[in-house]
Amino acid sequence: MASSSGITTQAVQAIGLTVSDANSATDFFTGAFDFTVTADAVLSGDEASYLYGVPKAQVRIVSLALGQETIRLMQFLRGGESKAIPEDSKSNDLWFQHFAIIVSDMDKAYTQLQKFSFTPISPQPQTLPNDIKAFKFRDADGHPLELLQFPAGLGPDHWQEKDKLFLGMDHSAIAITSTERSLALYRDILGLTHQGSGTNIGIKQETMDNLFSAKVIVTSLTPATGRLGVEFLDYLTPPGARPFPIDQKTSDLVHMHFELLVDDIDAAVEALEDAPVSMGVQFVSPKVIDLPDVLPFKRAVLWRGPDGHNVLLVQN
Structure with missing residues (x-):
């Protein structure tokens, strides 16, 4: 829009x-x-x-x-x-940004990942509400990544393909401090379309994020074309999210x-x-x-x- x-x-x-x-x-x-x-x-x-x-x-x-x-x-x-990247990074630290890789079979994808060096965020793949399966981890440099599987009948049709194990990327998510302010920038100035927001809370979210007491407003936005979107993660709890290093460089x-x-x-x-x-x-x-x-x-x-x-x- x-x-x-x-x-x-x-x-x-x-x-x-x-x-x-x-x-x-x-x-x-x-x-x-x-x-x-x-x-x-x-x-x-x-x-x-x-x-x-x-x-x-x-x-x-x-x-x-x-x-x-x-x-x-x-x-x-x-x-x-x-x-x-700081070794003690947490999912609500403001330098957190991940991208979600969509898979057709979480068990097979997790088995393939285990052949390579990575650091888990989630202890193992999690089954979330609506039977969505997710696993968060870090690569060798510490970048957060996510494997995500939609069940049959949920999510876009293009994420329902079964002929490949790894299908593409659905979104990249960033930890933020204000949903309202971020929408004013990405939606109102840059023209991304706000697809909706919801609040995630509970033991499943805590386990997936490895973050005790996690309560997060998740907001999805999409561009005019393409399948890759933007997601905001506005953690209401726990407190103590750390800002980007003031001297960050590209x-x-x-x-x-x-x-x-x-x-x-x-x-x-x-x-x-x-x-x-x-x-x-x-x-x-x-x-x-x-x-x-x-x-x-x-x-x-x-x-x-x-x-x-x-x-x-x-x-x-």
């Missing part, structure tokens, strides 16, 4: 994440979940430095596809160390971002610049960056929302 600003997010084109070693991460995602490599490029020079806010940056970007969805692994070959392993495709990136930037101060928009890139042909998009700008989460606006 068109937003009050007139901007429409056409698609969540990819999820980007900074990794310590692109080769190892590629082996993990292709081996554990059947992703396929679609591109492998290096961005350097002023384009990389100003886009990502890292001086003298040289970044290897490996694009991996699963079904119709894409992730981009970013390894900073030059331009600063990649600080580790080269740090905590970095993940939504890659949002818009038709008019200049108009989108203007709308973000005009957003109220209370919206907390901060630009990482000083301007829209024109990019070489090695990337699938021609122009881009990186910015952060009110809770520190990163968004890469792109125009193809």
Whole structure:
């Protein structure tokens, strides 16, 4: 839908994440979940430095596809160390962002995952209300991930396929402090469609998140096209959620971002610049960056929302 600003997010084109070693991460995602490599490029020079806010940056970007969805692994070959994600990270810490991989058979998917290195968040796959099955875990770099299986008759038809084990990605979720404020940004300014909100509470949620007393408002949004959506996780309890490190850099392993495709990136930037101060928009890139042909998009700008989460606006 068109937003009050007139901007429409056409698609969540990819999820980007900074990794310590692109080769190892590629082996993990292709081996554990059947992703396929679609591109492998290096961005350097002023384009990389100003886009990502890292001086003298040289970044290897490996694009991996699963079904119709894409992730981009970013390894900073030059331009600063990649600080580790805190080992004691919790699901309500504001740097939390995961993406959900849809599977046709949770038991088989979990068995395949166990052949690789990972750290569980959930003790084992959980059966949630409506017979949804879910398992949360972290990869070798500490990025949170989720396996999700919809039962027959629930969820979109494209997640009911049985000919493949790993079907695609349904959403990427971020921990936030205010549903109302996040909707004002992602819905009202960026034009994502609010599909609904609900509150999850109880032992199943606590166990899945490994978070005692978890009570969370879950809000789903979708772009104009594509299957990959955005989800907010507004934890009402427990208290004590930690903010993003104030010195976070794109080269740090905590970095993940939504890659949002818009038709008019200049108009989108203007709308973000005009957003109220209370919206907390901060630009990482000083301007829209024109990019070489090695990337699938021609122009881009990186910015952060009110809770520190990163968004890469792109125009193809």
